[in-house]
Amino acid sequence: MNIGSNIAWDDTVLPFQLDRTDTRGRVARLDGVLEQVLSQHDYPPAIEALIAEATLLTALIGQTIKLKWKLSLQVRGDGPARLIATDYYGPTEDGEPARIRAYASFDKERLDPNGDPFPQIGKGYFAILIDQGAGMTPYQGITPIAGGSLAACAEAYFAQSEQLPTRFALSFGQSQVPGQSLHWRAGGMMLQQMPKASPGASGGGSGDNGLLLAEDILEGNEAENWNHVNVLLDTAEEIELIGPTVQPTELLVRLYHEDGPRVFDAQPVKFGCTCSSDRVRQSLSIYSAKDIGHMTTDEGIVTADCQFCGAHYEFDPLTLGFEAEKDPEGD
Structure with missing residues (x-):
């Protein structure tokens, strides 16, 4: 098999649909983005x-x-892994890559660096926020930390907040292919069952702390279809999910060739950050000159570092805040 041809699927998300089961899904491969x-x-x-x-x-x-x-996407907990935050920016134009960035905040003294990651989040919440732009009210959905992984939290989120049965099968870790150095890769599949009628689940569910699960939402043929596609997904091996030697289309054909798989245009993704000096200035515009003074270093400047990309910014304190005395253009 030609590995070079498969690398083209790295840093893409391939949407698909299974026509015979009313199931939609996506296959993602992340390589350079994650690195x-x-x-x-x-x-x-x-x-x-x-x-x-x-x-x-x-x-x-x-x-x-x-x-x-x-x-x-935000995960906040009371354990040593305090915060995991990611952003996905939709393409600016059709055919353009989407952008992803992420960072974490953690308590180094309490963290077991080589221990099981998920329990170190502790109790907290899993949240998704969608910002549609200026003049629109952002949408936010929150569910408690549940299950044994972030994937399980996401499944609980969709069942609880959207009443939409959802399944994730993920693989990630450090890997190496001939001619390349050891680096991080990730791959996985997402399935969602599309109910033909409005979901009717109400009250508590059968999940942790009464959260809804797929079986609380589906019944009849929909439940049978959902069980069918999940049983097949359980047969996917980690190497098939993470790649690069198995193309996403090959995986879909192997798993769901009898279910009418139909793929759509793949979405490329890349690492990207939206930080800028103007955005930092805007965030500091709510502070008084006295507040800005407390932020000023012994060298007479105000500094800021982006948590996502590490960019470092330096400012003249007289150009900051709502009592600024100088034009930023002269900074």
């Missing part, structure tokens, strides 16, 4: 794994948003 996300900071292995999983989930979920929209 760039993780290279921005010197994260311990446990945090790298959480960021890899969150970034892959964000790519799979974010593919459905419209041009120029932004989807954010």
Whole structure:
């Protein structure tokens, strides 16, 4: 098999539909994107794994948003892994790549750097926010941390907030192909069952702390179809999910050749950050001159670092805040 031809699927999300079961889904492969996300900071292995999983989930979920929209995923907990944050920016034009960025905040003293990642989040919440742009009210959905992985949290989110049965099968970690150095890769599949009628689940579900699960939402033929596609997905091997030696289209044919698989245009993704000096100035515009003074270093400047990409900014304090005395253009 020609590995070079398969590398073309890296950093893409391929949407598909299974016509005979009314199931839609996506297959994602992340290579360079994930490597760039993780290279921005010197994260311990446990945090790298959480960021890899969150970034892959964000790519799979974010593919459905419209041009120029932004989807954010946040995981907050009371454990040593305090925050995992990702952003997915929809393409600015059709055919253009989407952009992804991510970062984590953690308590180094409490963290077990090589321990099981997910339990180190502790109790908290999993949230998705969709920003449709200026003048529009952002949508936000929140569900408690549940299950044994971020993928399980995302499944609970869709069942609880959207009453939409959803399944994720993910694979991520450091890998190596001939002629390349050891680096991070991730791949996975997302399935969603499309109900023919409005979901009718109400009250508590059968999941952790009464959260809804797929079996609480579906019944009859829909439940049978959902069980069918999940049983087949369970047969997917990690190497098939993560690639690069198995193309996403080959995986879909192997799993669902009897279910009428139909693929759509793949969405390319890349690492990208929207930080800028103007955005930093805007964020500081709410502060008084006294507040800005407290932020000023002994060298007489105000500094800021982007948590996502590591960009470093320096400002003349007299150009900042709502009491600025100088024009920023002269900074």
